Amino acid sequence: MESVREADFTLDLRGESCPYPVIYTLEALDGMKPGELLQVITDCPGSFRNVPEEAVAHGYTLARSPVKNGQEYLFYILA
Amino acid sequence: MVKPVFQRYWNPYIVLVAAGLLSALYFGLTGTVWAVTGEFTRLGGEVLQVLGVDVSGWQYYQMIKLEGSTWSRPDGWIVWGMFIGALMMVLLSNSFKIRLPQHKRRYVQGFVGGIIAGFGARLALGCNLAAFFTGVPQFSFHSWIFIVATGVGTFFGAKLTRMPWWKGKPTLVRGAVRGSDVKVRVIQPYLGAVIALVYLGFVGYLFSTGQGLLGLGALFGLAFGILIERGQVCFTSAFRDLFLVGRSLMAKAIVIGMAASSVITFVVISVYGLPPITQVAALSTLVGGGLFGLGIVMASGCETGMMYRLMEGQVLFLPVFVGNVIGATVLAYGWDNLGIYDALVKSGEKINLIDTVGPLGAILGTLAMLGILYALTVYREKNYHRNFGLKGGIA
Numbered sequence: 001m002e003s004v005r006e007a008d009f010t011l012d013l014r015g016e017s018c019p020y021p022v023i024y025t026l027e028a029l030d031g032m033k034p035g036e037l038l039q040v041i042t043d044c045p046g047s048f049r050n051v052p053e054e055a056v057a058h059g060y061t062l063a064r065s066p067v068k069n070g071q072e073y074l075f076y077i078l079a
Numbered sequence: 080m081v082k083p084v085f086q087r088y089w090n091p092y093i094v095l096v097a098a099g100l101l102s103a104l105y106f107g108l109t110g111t112v113w114a115v116t117g118e119f120t121r122l123g124g125e126v127l128q129v130l131g132v133d134v135s136g137w138q139y140y141q142m143i144k145l146e147g148s149t150w151s152r153p154d155g156w157i158v159w160g161m162f163i164g165a166l167m168m169v170l171l172s173n174s175f176k177i178r179l180p181q182h183k184r185r186y187v188q189g190f191v192g193g194i195i196a197g198f199g200a201r202l203a204l205g206c207n208l209a210a211f212f213t214g215v216p217q218f219s220f221h222s223w224i225f226i227v228a229t230g231v232g233t234f235f236g237a238k239l240t241r242m243p244w245w246k247g248k249p250t251l252v253r254g255a256v257r258g259s260d261v262k263v264r265v266i267q268p269y270l271g272a273v274i275a276l277v278y279l280g281f282v283g284y285l286f287s288t289g290q291g292l293l294g295l296g297a298l299f300g301l302a303f304g305i306l307i308e309r310g311q312v313c314f315t316s317a318f319r320d321l322f323l324v325g326r327s328l329m330a331k332a333i334v335i336g337m338a339a340s341s342v343i344t345f346v347v348i349s350v351y352g353l354p355p356i357t358q359v360a361a362l363s364t365l366v367g368g369g370l371f372g373l374g375i376v377m378a379s380g381c382e383t384g385m386m387y388r389l390m391e392g393q394v395l396f397l398p399v400f401v402g403n404v405i406g407a408t409v410l411a412y413g414w415d416n417l418g419i420y421d422a423l424v425k426s427g428e429k430i431n432l433i434d435t436v437g438p439l440g441a442i443l444g445t446l447a448m449l450g451i452l453y454a455l456t457v458y459r460e461k462n463y464h465r466n467f468g469l470k471g472g473i474a
Contacts, residue, residue: 023324054326067258
């Protein structure tokens with residue numbers, strides 16, 4: 001397990017339905033400096049898959065494995 | 080065994096192939112297809128009747144047969160079975176949660192989009208099921224027009240979604256935020272199990288009392304509901320996400336599912352001599368498909384996808400559902416009363432590929448068309464990522 005690093009920014013998307021979690025996540029990452037860490041909190045089941053997959057497909061890396069927290073997921077993505 | 084089935088979502092390819100095979104089987108058993116919006120239109124008619132409006136003279140209701148109540152129609156049980164199957168899986172996987180959009184504008188977008196999608200689907204005589212996923216395997220040419228039109232509609236929908244005033248701004252805050260507190264007592268799976276047992280008992284009752292068609296509708300509806308929820312099957316995202324972020328997973332899975340369904344349906348038609356279900360291909364198909372594509376992206380979900388999302392507790396899809404029924408009912412009214420039939424439908428005709436190009440041509444042509452769709456999907460994905468790499472920003 002990687003050492004847990006505090007996120008630089010958090011995108012709280014609880015309640016938002018697809019496709020907005022993906023759009024918001026990609027736009028937030030786009031506006032951040034490389035190496036900064038974004039935490040995404042989302043509870044739209046569709047986004048559990050498309051947010052991490054599209055972040056990776058767009059060239060970003062997951063800083064640590066996603067955390068399932070009840071009915072929501074927490075993602076940690078490096079810009 | 081229990082964990083992978085209930086805790087993880089299933090592979091969309093497997094889910095859509097299973098849905099395609101089941102819909103072919105359902106057709107073989109009943110001579111009808113897996114569809115939902117026709118029943119939404121009848122629901123609207125029933126509500127109007129309760130309110131004292133006489134809809135018996137409306138041509139559209141004569142065409143789609145508004146008889147009995149939703150509880151006495153196999154099509155009705157397909158819809159309720161889907162809701163219950165989805166709810167069951169949501170509860171068994173402990174994933175129900177009331178989810179309220181942060182942006183209040185989503186409710187308006189959902190409602191308006193729902194109306195447009197409901198209206199468009201019924202104008203074209205089928206949504207992404209009867210005019211798409213189960214329409215193509217019936218070799219009904221109207222579904223070919225519908226796919227193209229829906230693609231165009233979603234393209235403009237995706238453009239709209241990108242507008243700042245439409246999508247709104249998210250709440251980006253500095254630093255970390257803690258997740259919600261998680262309840263220690265887990266009761267959802269027990270509720271899900273109870274619903275499953277009661278519903279299966281009810282299906283058994285339908286079969287044992289000679290109401291086999293209702294039982295089949297209830298059973299297949301349940302299976303479709305389970306599949307769309309576990310596979311997170313989203314027809315809206317299939318086109319939209321290709322345009323938005325170059326995502327191709329759902330589009331490819333749907334094409335594969337339709338190919339499997341086409342082959343099995345072809346066998347059913349040839350072996351049992353069942354007549355394929357053909358709808359009118361006309362200007363209405365083109366216009367309806369376009370409106371449908373635009374509406375589902377505005378609403379963030381189509382008539383099928385909204386069903387399991389509503390069961391997950393995504394409140395946004397309540398106005399979408401109501402909008403779908405209103406849109407479908409408005410179309411039913413306008414069909415003869417506003418001259419829609421004369422203007423857009425009358426000149427069309429029912430074209431089935433089996434009649435026009437023969438059985439072999441129909442299946443080969445369908446598979447070739449699906450192959451082209453698949454290739455276009457892959458091309459769009461590659462093209463998107465090449466542009467993204469060049470521009471270094473979201474296309």
